[in-house]
Amino acid sequence: MPKKVVPETERLRRRPTRRGTVLSEELIVRTALRMLREHGSAGLTARRLGAALGADPSTLYRYFAGLDDLTRAIGEELMGRALDSWTASGKWRADLRSLGLAIHTSYLAHPQAALLTASRVTGRPREIEVDETILGILRGAGFGDADAVGLYHAFIDLALAFAALDAGALAVKDEARRADENMWTSTYARLPSETHPHIAATAHLLADRMNLSAYPIVLDTLLDRAQAQLAAVRRQAAGSG
Numbered sequence: 329m330p331k332k333v334v335p336e337t338e339r340l341r342r343r344p345t346r347r348g349t350v351l352s353e354e355l356i357v358r359t360a361l362r363m364l365r366e367h368g369s370a371g372l373t374a375r376r377l378g379a380a381l382g383a384d385p386s387t388l389y390r391y392f393a394g395l396d397d398l399t400r401a402i403g404e405e406l407m408g409r410a411l412d413s414w415t416a417s418g419k420w421r422a423d424l425r426s427l428g429l430a431i432h433t434s435y436l437a438h439p440q441a442a443l444l445t446a447s448r449v450t451g452r453p454r455e456i457e458v459d460e461t462i463l464g465i466l467r468g469a470g471f472g473d474a475d476a477v478g479l480y481h482a483f484i485d486l487a488l489a490f491a492a493l494d495a496g497a498l499a500v501k502d503e504a505r506r507a508d509e510n511m512w513t514s515t516y517a518r519l520p521s522e523t524h525p526h527i528a529a530t531a532h533l534l535a536d537r538m539n540l541s542a543y544p545i546v547l548d549t550l551l552d553r554a555q556a557q558l559a560a561v562r563r564q565a566a567g568s569g
Contacts, residue, residue: 351383353391357405360398364440368499372398372444400452403445408454410434411461420469421551427462428487428547435491442495446488459484470558479554486550490543509539 359380363372374395378385392398410430416423435442449455462483466476497505512535521528 351381351387351391353401356381356388356391356398357401360402361405361438361441364402364444365438368440369444399444400448400450402441403448404450404452404454406434406438406441406445407431407450407458409437411454411458416465420465421555423465424462424483424554425547425551427458427465428483429544431458431484431487432491432494432541432543435488436494436498439495439498442491443499446492446495470561471554472561475557475561479550479557482550486546487543490541490546494541494543512538 356377360372360377363376363380367376372395374385374388377388381387388395388398392401410427410433413434414427414430417426435446459480462480463476466479467473471479497508500508512531516527516534517531519527519531527534
């Protein structure tokens with residue numbers, strides 16, 4: 329049976345840790361992010377986290393039900409950072425685009441954490457705030473509820489899918505990543521046109537583009553579709569009126 333999490337009002341230690349630090353959920357999450365960046369997901373254990381905090385590993389359970397609960401808190405932190413970096417303009421398409429890019433950027437700032445959390449649903453306040461914001465933008469733009477939910481689903485899954493994909497490239501060792509990136513010039517660019525005419529014709533373009541994220545392009549494609557969908561709804565409403 330999982331241990332009961334201590335209520336938030338009772339979590340603060342009466343004494344600092346042996347390193348002189350008063351623990352908090354925020355500090356634990358920040359420390360976990362640092363450990364993920366330095367050691368990857370395999371290095372995030374209660375024992376290592378306790379050592380990094382200068383506290384007994386069991387202290388973690390005053391704040392989280394376990395490492396899985398901590399994982400959700402890390403995901404929420406990345407969502408919260410995205411929202412904090414974003415400013416609404418009042419124009420629905422521009423707001424969705426900038427929020428999507430903010431989410432993508434927040435996750436790529438912590439690739440190991442992105443791989444660990446991009447597929448999770450945290451149910452925590454900051455994630456809920458992001459979801460409420462996206463749905464509010466869509467419904468405020470004039471999308472019906474069913475269309476708003478469908479677009480929200482596509483929008484958030486697209487952002488997180490590309491976050492995981494692009495984080496995977498960043499999470500590998502530098503030498504391996506450089507070898508992958510150089511493949512477009514070391515291998516693809518040298519393929520003969522006799523056997524691979526289409527690759528040979530576009531090799532210089534592939535080399536320029538393929539090491540960049542396709543997320544902005546695909547995001548714009550989704551938003552183009554949403555804009556056309558909304559225009560059709562408005563035309564239909566005007567015609568029936």
